[in-house]
Amino acid sequence: EAAKLKRENSELRYRAGPDTDLIGVSRGIRDIRQTIEQAAPTNSRVLISGPAGCGKEVVARALHAASQRATGTFEVLNCASLSPDRAEEELFGVELQDRDIADGSRVGTIESAHNGTLLLDEVSDLPLEVQGKLVRILQDQAFQRIGSNSMVEVNVRFIATTSRQLEHEIVIGKFREDLFYRLNVVPIEVPPLRARREDLPDLADHFLRRSCEMSGQPNRS
Numbered sequence: 001e002a003a004k005l006k007r008e009n010s011e012l013r014y015r016a017g018p019d020t021d022l023i024g025v026s027r028g029i030r031d032i033r034q035t036i037e038q039a040a041p042t043n044s045r046v047l048i049s050g051p052a053g054c055g056k057e058v059v060a061r062a063l064h065a066a067s068q069r070a071t072g073t074f075e076v077l078n079c080a081s082l083s084p085d086r087a088e089e090e091l092f093g094v095e096l097q098d099r100d101i102a103d104g105s106r107v108g109t110i111e112s113a114h115n116g117t118l119l120l121d122e123v124s125d126l127p128l129e130v131q132g133k134l135v136r137i138l139q140d141q142a143f144q145r146i147g148s149n150s151m152v153e154v155n156v157r158f159i160a161t162t163s164r165q166l167e168h169e170i171v172i173g174k175f176r177e178d179l180f181y182r183l184n185v186v187p188i189e190v191p192p193l194r195a196r197r198e199d200l201p202d203l204a205d206h207f208l209r210r211s212c213e214m215s216g217q218p219n220r221s
Contacts (some may be wrong), residue, residue: 025197028191040066050190072116080122095148123160
């Protein structure tokens with residue numbers, strides 16, 4: 001319970017900041033805001049694509065903040081940083097039968113996101129075997145911890161991001177087609193900054209103000 005409160009407190013502080021704000025006046029940003037307004041109240045899964053650094057996680061957090069799950073947990077699993085042999089453990093958790101082992105059962109990110117949102121960041125980096133198990137979870141909203149025979153039922157909204165062309169990953173056999181169609185219910189493409197240069201002044205002002213706030217300096221914008 002203490003760990004959960006600490007995590008929720010950290011998440012509330014993060015969410016209270018500017019990181020759920022989509023900065024800019026370009027057509028691309030206005031279209032994304034409109035899609036968020038339409039998709040956020042639903043439980044539809046969302047696939048956010050775009051180049052690295054374009055703000056995909058900001059879009060995901062804005063979706064969560066505008067949804068009916070806003071008071072729930074927002075969990076992020078960075079699939080690109082996971083080693084293949086750790087991916088299942090991070091997603092599903094572990095339940096050890098030997099009660100003498102001090103480091104016992106551990107909850108995975110799916111279970112931690114119960115009644116909230118789970119962001120699968122760079123989902124294409126998940127191993128194919130784990131992708132297959134994820135398809136089943138998306139279908140049943142239930143899974144088994146590693147080492148357990150009991151089913152854990154969850155209520156989680158899944159959002160995924162990718163900087164790759166998943167259609168190409170499917171063709172070369174690195175991404176499951178059935179997982180793609182289950183995640184790509186609401187597609188959102190975030191344009192690169194070079195395609196929305198009119199947003200540069202607002203972004204520069206935003207990051208300057210944020211830097212001043214974090215360093216305790218007066219606003220220089």
